[in-house]
Amino acid sequence: SQQGEEDPQALSIQEGENATMNCSYKTSINNLQWYRQNSGRGLVHLILIRSNEREKHSGRLRVTLDTSKKSSSLLITASRAADTASYFCATAGAGSYQLTFGKGTKLSVIP
Amino acid sequence: NAGVTQTPKFQVLKTGQSMTLQCAQDMNHNSMYWYRQDPGMGLRLIYYSASEGTTDKGEVPNGYNVSRLNKREFSLRLESAAPSQTSVYFCASSDGTYWEQYFGPGTRLTVT
Numbered sequence: 632s633q634q635g636e637e638d639p640q641a642l643s644i645q646e647g648e649n650a651t652m653n654c655s656y657k658t659s660i661n662n663l664q665w666y667r668q669n670s671g672r673g674l675v676h677l678i679l680i681r682s683n684e685r686e687k688h689s690g691r692l693r694v695t696l697d698t699s700k701k702s703s704s705l706l707i708t709a710s711r712a713a714d715t716a717s718y719f720c721a722t723a724g725a726g727s728y729q730l731t732f733g734k735g736t737k738l739s740v741i742p
Numbered sequence: 743n744a745g746v747t748q749t750p751k752f753q754v755l756k757t758g759q760s761m762t763l764q765c766a767q768d769m770n771h772n773s774m775y776w777y778r779q780d781p782g783m784g785l786r787l788i789y790y791s792a793s794e795g796t797t798d799k800g801e802v803p804n805g806y807n808v809s810r811l812n813k814r815e816f817s818l819r820l821e822s823a824a825p826s827q828t829s830v831y832f833c834a835s836s837d838g839t840y841w842e843q844y845f846g847p848g849t850r851l852t853v854t
Contacts, residue, residue, distance in 0.1 A: 664842060673746075673832055673845035674785070719784060729800060730775075730843060734784040 635663075635720040635733030643739040650707040652736040654720030655700075661723045663696055664730070665705050668717045677705075677718075682725075710740045744768055746846035748833050754852045755823045763818040763849050765833030773836045774816035775800075775843065776808060778829040785832065791816055823853045 638653045654663070662681045666674040680687045680696045680703065687694045693706040707714055717735040724731070746767045755761060767774065772793045777785040777800075787800030791810040805827060807819045816835075820827060830850050834843040 671848075673847050674834075674843075676842040676844065679842055729787055729790065731787070731801075732777075732785040734782060 635722050635731065637718070637720055637733045637736040639736060640734070641737045641739070643741065644710055646710060646712055646740055646742050648710055650710050650714070650738055650740070652705050652718055652738070654703045654705070654733055656703075656720075656722045657701065658722075659725045660698075661725050661727075663694075663703050664721045664723070665692075665694060665703075666719045666721060666732075668719065668735070670716070674719065707738075710738075712740050712742045714738060715740045746833055746835055746844050748831075748846035748849050750849060751847065752850050754854065755820075756854055757824060759823050760819065760821050761823065762820075763831055763833075763851075764815070765817065765846060766815045767833075767835040767844070768814065769835060769837075769844065770813070771835035771837050771844070772813070773838065774810065775834040775836075776806075776816070776818045777832045777834065778802065778827075779832060779848075780829050788818065788831075823851075825853045827851065828853045 635654045635656045664679045665677045668674045678689045680694050691708045696703045717737045719735045721730045721732045749764045775790040776788040779785050786802045789808040791797045794813045809817045830848050832848050833846040836843045
């Protein structure tokens, strides 16, 4: 069963705008990760945030984690056409060897 | 440094045929994984190998078998392919079970 659920399912923005996507999950986690998938390609790891962290930055990416609400958000600032891709959150459950992926948010950045 | 490689890239099978998908990583990672990706479904874990010599079932293991041949290689076998196994298959590896995973380019499989 899917652990993470991304919202929205699809998002279309103009180049230069910020893009925010959200992820909700159901059980306790060790960490939460975000991945990007360009059309027809494998997934690429973007950022990992541990359960005891609240916010993390990497370049134009900002991830927040609220374990009390079991939710995370990914913010991409000053988006570019090259950011067009699907974005997935994945949770590593406490005591589990498995990484469970959500269904993804499809982001389109219009030049 | 090729990362994670998968062969073949594309395959068409008839119902009932068998085949093996190959995966290799050159990052000296302990853990390896097989996923399938279907439209609108995200990725679902088929099998994983936490370390060399061990394999375990994931969310959707029925109809598949795996072999962790050595630390580098992890293969996925379909003994009797069914149309429901039409999907894109991804192999991944990681340094540990909680850490980020590195994905191969995928195998697009069609079963007719």
